Amino acid sequence: MKILIKNANLVNKDNINKADLLIQDDKIFKIGINISENADKVIEAKDKYVYPGFIDSHTHLRTPGREDEEDLLSGSQAAVKGGFTKIFCMPNTNPAIDNDGLATWIIEESRRIGLLDIYPVGAITQKREGKKLTEFNALKKSGCLCFSDDGSSVKDPLMLRKALEYAKMTDSLIIEHCEDNRISNKGAMRECFISSKHGISAIPDIAESLIVDRDIQIAKYLDTKIHLTHISTAKSIEIIRRAKSEGVKVTCETCPHYFALTVDDVVSSNFNSNFKVNPPLGDKNDLEAIKKALKEGVIDCISTDHAPHSQSEKELPFEYAPFGFIGLELAFSLINTYLVKKGTLNLKGIAEKLAFNPAKILGLTNCGEIKEGYPANLVVVDVDKKWTVAEEDIISKSKNTPFIGKELEGVIEFTIYKGKIVYKK
Amino acid sequence: MKEWQKKHILGIKDLNKEELETVFTLANSFKEISERDVKKVPALRGKTIINLFFENSTRTRTSFELAAKRLSADVVNFSSSNSSLTKGETIIDTIKTLEAYHPNIMIVRLNASACLQSFINYTQASIINAGDGRNEHPTQALLDMFTVKEAKGSLENLNVLIVGDIGNSRVARSNIFGFQRYASKITVCGPPTFIPYEFNEMGVSVSYNLDDVIGQADVIIMLRIQSERQDDLFLPSLREYTDKFSLTPERLKKVKKDCLIMHPGPVNWDVEISSAIKNKIHPLILKQAENGLAVRMAVLYLIGTKKREI
Numbered sequence: 001m002k003i004l005i006k007n008a009n010l011v012n013k014d015n016i017n018k019a020d021l022l023i024q025d026d027k028i029f030k031i032g033i034n035i036s037e038n039a040d041k042v043i044e045a046k047d048k049y050v051y052p053g054f055i056d057s058h059t060h061l062r063t064p065g066r067e068d069e070e071d072l073l074s075g076s077q078a079a080v081k082g083g084f085t086k087i088f089c090m091p092n093t094n095p096a097i098d099n100d101g102l103a104t105w106i107i108e109e110s111r112r113i114g115l116l117d118i119y120p121v122g123a124i125t126q127k128r129e130g131k132k133l134t135e136f137n138a139l140k141k142s143g144c145l146c147f148s149d150d151g152s153s154v155k156d157p158l159m160l161r162k163a164l165e166y167a168k169m170t171d172s173l174i175i176e177h178c179e180d181n182r183i184s185n186k187g188a189m190r191e192c193f194i195s196s197k198h199g200i201s202a203i204p205d206i207a208e209s210l211i212v213d214r215d216i217q218i219a220k221y222l223d224t225k226i227h228l229t230h231i232s233t234a235k236s237i238e239i240i241r242r243a244k245s246e247g248v249k250v251t252c253e254t255c256p257h258y259f260a261l262t263v264d265d266v267v268s269s270n271f272n273s274n275f276k277v278n279p280p281l282g283d284k285n286d287l288e289a290i291k292k293a294l295k296e297g298v299i300d301c302i303s304t305d306h307a308p309h310s311q312s313e314k315e316l317p318f319e320y321a322p323f324g325f326i327g328l329e330l331a332f333s334l335i336n337t338y339l340v341k342k343g344t345l346n347l348k349g350i351a352e353k354l355a356f357n358p359a360k361i362l363g364l365t366n367c368g369e370i371k372e373g374y375p376a377n378l379v380v381v382d383v384d385k386k387w388t389v390a391e392e393d394i395i396s397k398s399k400n401t402p403f404i405g406k407e408l409e410g411v412i413e414f415t416i417y418k419g420k421i422v423y424k425k
Numbered sequence: 426m427k428e429w430q431k432k433h434i435l436g437i438k439d440l441n442k443e444e445l446e447t448v449f450t451l452a453n454s455f456k457e458i459s460e461r462d463v464k465k466v467p468a469l470r471g472k473t474i475i476n477l478f479f480e481n482s483t484r485t486r487t488s489f490e491l492a493a494k495r496l497s498a499d500v501v502n503f504s505s506s507n508s509s510l511t512k513g514e515t516i517i518d519t520i521k522t523l524e525a526y527h528p529n530i531m532i533v534r535l536n537a538s539a540c541l542q543s544f545i546n547y548t549q550a551s552i553i554n555a556g557d558g559r560n561e562h563p564t565q566a567l568l569d570m571f572t573v574k575e576a577k578g579s580l581e582n583l584n585v586l587i588v589g590d591i592g593n594s595r596v597a598r599s600n601i602f603g604f605q606r607y608a609s610k611i612t613v614c615g616p617p618t619f620i621p622y623e624f625n626e627m628g629v630s631v632s633y634n635l636d637d638v639i640g641q642a643d644v645i646i647m648l649r650i651q652s653e654r655q656d657d658l659f660l661p662s663l664r665e666y667t668d669k670f671s672l673t674p675e676r677l678k679k680v681k682k683d684c685l686i687m688h689p690g691p692v693n694w695d696v697e698i699s700s701a702i703k704n705k706i707h708p709l710i711l712k713q714a715e716n717g718l719a720v721r722m723a724v725l726y727l728i729g730t731k732k733r734e735i
Contacts, residue, residue: 193627195621196622196623196627198539199559199592199595200539271539271542315515315518317543318537318538318543319540
């Protein structure tokens with residue numbers, strides 16, 4: 001099977017190369033000018049951009065436990081529609097992904113589905129209870145590259161220390177959800193004048209940065225790497241910036257909603273539960289700090305924190321509704337609309353934040369770049385086409401997103417995984 | 426009197442001064458009805474009102490129920506535990522179900538802040554907020570203000586002091602929005618753990634010392650200490666609270682002679698207010714309850730005589 005992509009703009013993190021690209025079987029076989037080869041399929045990509053397959057380091061697939069909200073198939077379909085060819089699914093499932101049996105099952109199921117690679121993130125502690133480490137070695141052998149108790153931080157600093165130390169043995173990455181949930185005090189939105197005015201229980205921004213600071217200190221003390229997920233506040237960014245300048249092996253990511261929305265959008269939605277997310281949406285200062293940090297490389301990647309919830313859950317009053325938005329299908333367009341079109345990142349920046357950096361940080365090889373010999377995981381995009389987010393177009397089983405009705409720029413036209421077209425607009 | 430425009434009453438923050446005055450004028454005339462032997466007028470005959478309470482309440486619910494009955498409306502009570510807000514049938518399902526009976530008004534109380542706005546699309550009925558979490562309790566503020574207006578003749582330029590658990594209090598928030606329409610100077614007073622973050626941005630002064638501020642007040646609203654909402658973290662003991670913030674005979678000596686001391690009830694005597702001064706304080710609190718009925722009749726009348734939009 002041969003696919004020839006003609007006249008494409010091939011985007012890597014450092015350059016955009018106008019060329020043809022030939023896929024043979026599951027590999028990028030050749031990149032060059034005017035490749036004349038009899039291909040089974042030719043994609044004319046003039047004025048289009050071709051990216052390395054996107055990588056999402058933070059997805060919730062709700063499997064096992066809430067397959068009514070998302071399952072491996074619907075999550076895979078949503079992901080390839082969004083241009084992702086590798087996603088990392090978080091272990092806050094029921095039961096938690098804390099054993100190699102479950103991790104193996106997820107990987108085998110994803111291979112059977114065959115749309116993209118799903119990498120389960122193993123729980124750091126058994127049942128995510130924060131009490132006893134999981135079997136990192138067994139989980140690693142089954143295919144877990146990283147570990148997280150996402151949904152909460154590892155509360156006990158001694159347990160986090162042990163996890164960071166133990167992870168050295170398997171060269172695994174620890175991914176921390178940074179939140180001191182004692183000071184979050186069951187809050188539903190960012191603490192600010194608005195939360196006080198409306199009497200809504202609220203989370204102060206320091207709930208995140210307290211743990212960011214603690215985690216960085218522990219990682220620095222042990223000289224280990226650590227990855228901080230869904231960073232949302234200016235205060236956290238300041239701490240991370242300083243740590244990076246001191247050589248601490250800390251990496252981090254943010255999510256599109258933190259540079260697209262603020263707490264003001266929560267108010268103008270009349271406290272619609274579809275605007276409730278954790279960490280909560282911040283203020284303009286946070287939003288600007290995140291954009292600046294993305295530009296300067298303090299924030300390494302962008303993940304979706306794709307968090308499907310059923311309609312009945314999101315129908316609950318704002319204070320009682322669960323946290324989270326779906327994001328796989330929108331991430332690229334949100335980044336393009338809110339960062340590239342507004343000048344924070346250029347088109348190469350998308351390749352860096354959604355492919356190259358995640359690959360490097362998460363320990364993936366032979367991906368994250370468009371290179372001869374690499375597996376043919378590619379995305380063809382139209383960066384200028386406008387579209388409006390509509391509930392009926394969402395593939396994910398859950399439709400909870402604050403972006404319904406929003407006009408965005410940038411459309412995924414093809415997603416190619418191991419040389420097969422797995423999504424076509 | 427200008428024609429009433431609002432379909433719902435979700436909070437005092439949505440009402441302007443003119444609308445507040447309309448309520449007070451009407452409440453004044455409804456007071457007289459309750460003093461008659463036959464306490465019923467046919468104003469809302471044939472209208473259906475549902476008291477939809479997801480949180481325990483006897484006083485507010487009774488007051489609304491009586492108000493509805495005195496206006497000849499058909500009123501039914503639908504009470505449900507708070508747990509039904511978090512699982513199974515959602516409150517939106519409940520509202521849709523009740524909508525099938527085509528009510529004119531739903532009076533809603535629940536333990537979640539600021540979510541009523543999201544319900545209005547699911548019913549043709551008007552929604553009246555009878556207390557939503559820590560957000561607002563508009564009819565309580567209306568009756569408080571009405572009581573002050575009745576006693577003082579005017580609501581303009583008063584020093585209003587609100588004492589207690591401000592953060593958890595929907596009564597405080599509604600009163601703040603209401604009294605601010607009359608250029609009142611509002612002070613909230615309580616331990617710092619009871620004062621919400623950046624609360625001075627509400628345009629109020631904050632005090633942690635009742636003795637400092639009690640002497641300037643024209644109106645004092647003593648809030649109920651809601652022990653069911655207290656986490657140990659926020660208050661070491663009732664003894665400590667009482668020492669600093671209870672209205673005692675000694676503190677009563679410091680208040681202005683014409684100062685009005687109110688309480689939304691029920692009073693925890695010897696916590697918010699010393700029972701030694703019950704005889705002096707209680708009559709106005711009972712007057713608030715009486716006025717509550719008149720104010721709720723006024724609100725139901727204004728909302729209920731609007732045509733049900735089809």
